[in-house]
Amino acid sequence: MSLAFFNGKYMPLDEVAISPFDRGFLFGDSIYEVIPVYGGKMLEGELHLQRLLNGLSAVGIESPYSLLDWRVLITNIIVEAEATQMIYIQVTRGVEESRNHRFPIKVVPSILIFATPFKSPVDLSYPGCSAILQTDKRWQNCHIKATSLLANVMAYRQLYLEGRPQDEALFIRNGCVVEAASSNLFMVKDKVIYTPPIDNILPGITRHIILQIAKKLHYQVYEIAPDPNTLEKADEVWVSNSIEEIKPVIKIDDHCIGSGQPGEVWREFWLHYQSKKWDGYEV
Numbered sequence: 001m002s003l004a005f006f007n008g009k010y011m012p013l014d015e016v017a018i019s020p021f022d023r024g025f026l027f028g029d030s031i032y033e034v035i036p037v038y039g040g041k042m043l044e045g046e047l048h049l050q051r052l053l054n055g056l057s058a059v060g061i062e063s064p065y066s067l068l069d070w071r072v073l074i075t076n077i078i079v080e081a082e083a084t085q086m087i088y089i090q091v092t093r094g095v096e097e098s099r100n101h102r103f104p105i106k107v108v109p110s111i112l113i114f115a116t117p118f119k120s121p122v123d124l125s126y127p128g129c130s131a132i133l134q135t136d137k138r139w140q141n142c143h144i145k146a147t148s149l150l151a152n153v154m155a156y157r158q159l160y161l162e163g164r165p166q167d168e169a170l171f172i173r174n175g176c177v178v179e180a181a182s183s184n185l186f187m188v189k190d191k192v193i194y195t196p197p198i199d200n201i202l203p204g205i206t207r208h209i210i211l212q213i214a215k216k217l218h219y220q221v222y223e224i225a226p227d228p229n230t231l232e233k234a235d236e237v238w239v240s241n242s243i244e245e246i247k248p249v250i251k252i253d254d255h256c257i258g259s260g261q262p263g264e265v266w267r268e269f270w271l272h273y274q275s276k277k278w279d280g281y282e283v
Helices: 023-027 045-059 067-075 150-161 205-216 228-232 264-279
Strands: 003-006 009-012 030-038 084-092 110-117 129-135 168-173 176-180 184-189 192-194 236-241 245-252
Touching (some): 030 264, 045 067, 067 084, 205 245, 228 245
Parallel strands (some): 129 168
Antiparallel strands (some): 168 176, 236 245
């Protein structure tokens, strides 16, 4: 049975009881983080935890723990027998006596941490996925990793209703493609890599690792959000996140990307990412 940390105590995950008056439950008034763990070690744990603290600060929730304290709490949750697992952390503003939108709010944050085994669906045999372009209807603070993800969920629902539940939704904002529903976006053209800047998208940790790999391999990188026409003419398109890692997109709105197969640059980066996550080599 999975172990959880909930509001100061370790307990079986199925014994966690969340109050109906928790603001995270009622309003999505909370921040979350997902950290992949390989061989018992967090991949870029410091960056993930700093992003958690940044998100809490951005919405005015005071973190009850320091960066070191968070590491200790997580270490006790990691399941030694699991080769790959993800640590889920959620911090809500807290529990009030009644449902109330307005401030001031004098409560103590609620904290939940647990581990779940996972396996990335992407390996070298992965054939690539398709994607469709959608208008970005999310709130305009996408750099904050908040749990209020209804617009993202609706994007996936739309894919399901169209009979393409395994495809990706790529969001268009102000005429440019900025990211996917739960991933950052990369484009390759003539061996040059393009990715949208993180001025109002999630500063992905996998994205950070990819940029470090690009530097190590001497690839030229431009932080530019492409327009749909430019993206459809790319040699390669990828999306990245901590669970699916680096996933190749081979078709967008029925336009074939490059050869219609995962590209050689993706293969090179995927292999380097595997070395990073298992061997911990510096990129």
